Amino acid sequence: xxxxxxxxxxxxxxxxxxxxxxxxxxxxxxxxxxxxxxxxxxxxxxxxxxxxxxxxxxxxxxxxxxxxxxxxxxxxxxxxxxxxxxxxxxxxxxxxxxxxxxxxxxxxxxxxxxxxxxxxxxxxxxxxxxxxxxxxxxxxxxxxxxxxxxxxxxxxxxxxxxxxxxxxxxxxxxxxxxxxxxxxxxxxxxxxxxxxxxxxxxxxxxxxxxxxxxxxxxxxxxxxxxxxxxxxxxxxxxxxxxxxxxxxxxxxxxxxxxxxxxxxxxxxxxxxxxxxxxxxxxxxxxxxxxxxxxxxxxxxxxxxxxxxxxxxxxxxxxxxxxxxxxxxxxxxxxxxxxxxxxxxxxxxxxxxxxxxxxxxxxxxxxxxxxxxxxxxxxxxxxxxxxxxxxxxxxxxxxxx
Amino acid sequence: xxxxxxxxxxxxxxxxxxxxxxxxxxxxxxxxxxxxxxxxxxxxxxxxxxxxxxxxxxxxxxxxxxxxxxxxxxxxxxxxxxxxxxxxxxxxxxxxxxxxxxxxxxxxxxxxxxxxxxxxxxxxxxxxxxxxxxxxxxxxxxxxxxxxxxxxxxxxxxxxxxxxxxxxxxxxxxxxxxxxxxxxxxxxxxxxxxxxxxxxxxxxxxxxxxxxxxxxxxxxxxxxxxxxxxxxxxxxxxxxxxxxxxxxxxxxxxxxxxxxxxxxxxxxxxxxxxxxxxxxxxxxxxxxxxxxxxxxxxxxxxxxxxxxxxxxxxxxxxxxxxxxxxxxxxxxxxxxxxxxxxxxxxxxxxx
Numbered sequence: 002x003x004x005x006x007x008x009x010x011x012x013x014x015x016x017x018x019x020x021x022x023x024x025x026x027x028x029x030x031x032x033x034x035x036x037x038x039x040x041x042x043x044x045x046x047x048x049x050x051x052x053x054x055x056x057x058x059x060x061x062x063x064x065x066x067x068x069x070x071x072x073x074x075x076x077x078x079x080x081x082x083x084x085x086x087x088x089x090x091x092x093x094x095x096x097x098x099x100x101x102x103x104x105x106x107x108x109x110x111x112x113x114x115x116x117x118x119x120x121x122x123x124x125x126x127x128x129x130x131x132x133x134x135x136x137x138x139x140x141x142x143x144x145x146x147x148x149x150x151x152x153x154x155x156x157x158x159x160x161x162x163x164x165x166x167x168x169x170x171x172x173x174x175x176x177x178x179x180x181x182x183x184x185x186x187x188x189x190x191x192x193x194x195x196x197x198x199x200x201x202x203x204x205x206x207x208x209x210x211x212x213x214x215x216x217x218x219x220x221x222x223x224x225x226x227x228x229x230x231x232x233x234x235x236x237x238x239x240x241x242x243x244x245x246x247x248x249x250x251x252x253x254x255x256x257x258x259x260x261x262x263x264x265x266x267x268x269x270x271x272x273x274x275x276x277x278x279x280x281x282x283x284x285x286x287x288x289x290x291x292x293x294x295x296x297x298x299x300x301x302x303x304x305x306x307x308x309x310x311x312x313x314x315x316x317x318x319x320x321x322x323x324x325x326x327x328x329x330x331x332x333x334x335x336x337x338x339x340x341x342x343x344x345x346x347x348x349x350x351x352x353x354x355x356x357x358x359x360x361x362x363x364x365x366x367x368x369x370x371x372x373x374x375x376x377x378x379x380x381x382x383x384x385x386x387x388x389x390x391x392x393x394x395x396x397x398x399x400x401x
Numbered sequence: 402x403x404x405x406x407x408x409x410x411x412x413x414x415x416x417x418x419x420x421x422x423x424x425x426x427x428x429x430x431x432x433x434x435x436x437x438x439x440x441x442x443x444x445x446x447x448x449x450x451x452x453x454x455x456x457x458x459x460x461x462x463x464x465x466x467x468x469x470x471x472x473x474x475x476x477x478x479x480x481x482x483x484x485x486x487x488x489x490x491x492x493x494x495x496x497x498x499x500x501x502x503x504x505x506x507x508x509x510x511x512x513x514x515x516x517x518x519x520x521x522x523x524x525x526x527x528x529x530x531x532x533x534x535x536x537x538x539x540x541x542x543x544x545x546x547x548x549x550x551x552x553x554x555x556x557x558x559x560x561x562x563x564x565x566x567x568x569x570x571x572x573x574x575x576x577x578x579x580x581x582x583x584x585x586x587x588x589x590x591x592x593x594x595x596x597x598x599x600x601x602x603x604x605x606x607x608x609x610x611x612x613x614x615x616x617x618x619x620x621x622x623x624x625x626x627x628x629x630x631x632x633x634x635x636x637x638x639x640x641x642x643x644x645x646x647x648x649x650x651x652x653x654x655x656x657x658x659x660x661x662x663x664x665x666x667x668x669x670x671x672x673x674x675x676x677x678x679x680x681x682x683x684x685x686x687x688x689x690x691x692x693x694x695x696x697x698x699x700x701x702x703x704x705x706x707x708x709x710x711x712x713x714x715x716x717x718x719x720x721x722x723x724x725x726x727x728x729x730x731x732x733x734x735x736x737x738x739x740x741x742x743x744x745x746x747x748x749x750x751x752x
Binding site for chain 2: 036040063070254
């Protein structure tokens with residue numbers, strides 16, 4: 002592909018987006034339905050603010066406004082798109098065969114639909130279409146990333162039920178709605194083939210407590226991808242969180258959370274014989290989201306205890322790790338983040354991972370943002386040359 | 402030509418907002434879209450006529466409707482101060498002080514509920530309330546009718562307008578007709594919506610963005626009137642030892658504890674002080690109140706959250722609120738018909 006041509010066309014895109022700066026407004030599903038700007042629910046898209054958290058937990062219905070809410074049949078077509086385009090530099094060192102990317106790319110495409118089916122039932126769907134990777138185009142596998150219903154205030158109680166495929170509440174810091182591009186490493190970590198916290202899950206989740214300082218969430222999900230479709234769901238989790246002060250701990254108030262995940266999984270074919278029985282694994286986590294003025298400090302730490310068979314080992318495997326993330330919002334247009342992460346892998350694996358990320362976003366309008374990010378990952382091993390990754394992107398994100 | 406797909410996609414997505422943007426897009430089914438004021442709602446049984454509005458204006462400013470001939474409607478809803486009382490709360494007959502800030506008459510014709518607790522619906526139902534409220538005008542309706550029937554000028558006008566002597570129903574309808582004539586004209590916000598891109602200052606434009614976003618105003622102040630015509634608990638006054646329970650006083654429903662009517666924000670810059678307590682003296686004070694997330698209480702609206710607005714954002718928000726003011730009809734204190742009793746205050750009860 003002619004790089005000059007790409008550059009010229011990207012220039013056209015940038016020029017168009019610059020024109021939008023004074024004229025466009027947020028469009029995606031909820032913004033269009035209510036006539037809101039995206040900053041009603043997002044401190045800096047896609048990160049939710051407290052208002053957005055309450056809206057989500059209330060089953061996509063504005064708390065306190067139930068009597069006038071409209072269902073999807075009474076409001077504009079509940080469909081939205083997300084994508085991004087820009088420059089990506091991704092280089093791996095001391096990782097034989099790792100891909101090296103450097104150039105302009107269109108990154109990802111999500112198709113979203115969400116809204117109310119009735120005053121008591123909300124839904125959210127995110128479809129990721131399959132895209133074949135090509136120069137200038139990031140590939141992605143087709144997936145129904147989310148498809149869930151939320152039954153709110155069951156029987157007039159403060160209990161709601163989420164059913165389907167969703168981002169579980171054990172993820173204290175949403176992977177789908179965080180500011181950074183680079184992953185939360187500890188959420189991606191698991192035994193071979195095992196369920197990472199960053200994955201959406203299929204199952205049921207009960208949430209209790211929408212008012213007051215305490216919330217409790219319990220779920221039953223399908224769990225590990227190494228399980229068979231004939232296996233009953235055996236993975237359950239419980240999350241308790243307390244919020245001090247007004248807010249949800251997202252942009253106001255102080256939130257502290259505890260989570261426990263208890264699952265069973267068949268060992269992956271890469272580490273065990275095909276017919277091995279399911280083995281247990283557990284995750285324990287503690288997290289805090291602290292706010293002062295426009296600064297948020299998010300801290301997560303997780304401990305994993307897996308049956309050794311899941312790692313192809315005789316003894317239990319323990320590992321741990323976490324991250325601390327500082328987010329600063331100057332006003333509704335700009336936000337900056339800095340994050341440090343660590344994953345201490347099981348002792349029989351000669352690896353400890355560290356990642357450092359810094360970046361920022363500037364919104365020309367709610368639905369058009371420039372995203373700048375640098376992330377450095379290093380895997381400490383006993384080898385003389387540690388594997389490392391340098392990631393840089395300058396991109397325009399769009400949601401319509 | 403593999404670049405065609407991604408670039409076309411990017412261009413198409415970039416152009417989409419052009420198609421969807423604008424007031425029409427916002428007004429096209431969006432639940433909380435603001436917009437231009439609709440046609441004036443007028444009840445079928447009380448059509449607007451010039452004679453009735455003139456009669457209503459006389460009654461509105463006539464202190465003889467109060468027990469001690471000192472208070473008129475205009476005393477607490479003064480046209481010189483945005484049809485409100487510039488004090489935190491009103492003072493009625495015998496120096497009695499009420500518990501709430503007076504609401505503006507401007508655009509009250511559009512409001513589904515009158516009074517902070519919504520105890521009246523139509524203006525006709527509202528108009529008589531203060532007359533027989535013991536701490537406002539303190540007069541009985543029977544006495545008012547008797548006094549006005551003794552004034553030939555009023556008796557004649559009621560015959561012309563209603564074809565009858567003075568009645569409570571006629572008094573209510575005439576005052577309501579006058580109040581219904583107090584409607585604001587196009588504000589800078591309206592002019593911008595009608596196509597004048599420079600009608601609002603850049604700060605006000607930024608403020609509008611905040612109003613619909615980070616400042617979380619629209620969920621309650623949506624619609625052309627900038628009010629959802631409902632009741633919410635924002636915590637105002639709820640930290641007092643014996644708080645005013647607002648809407649709950651009317652409905653007896655504990656869910657309405659501390660809820661008050663969402664007032665219109667049109668011409669809000671002309672109607673300080675603010676909130677039902679009148680405790681917030683300026684628009685910036687109100688913005689700061691909301692920025693703090695209101696006042697915590699057991700029934701605080703779940704959408705009341707600290708906003709984390711910067712000083713610049715607060716100033717922009719105030720600029721937008723100021724841009725919601727349109728011209729209001731000039732009201733002149735009318736001549737009052739002479740009667741056998743004490744004369745009406747020629748100043749119309751204005752202080």
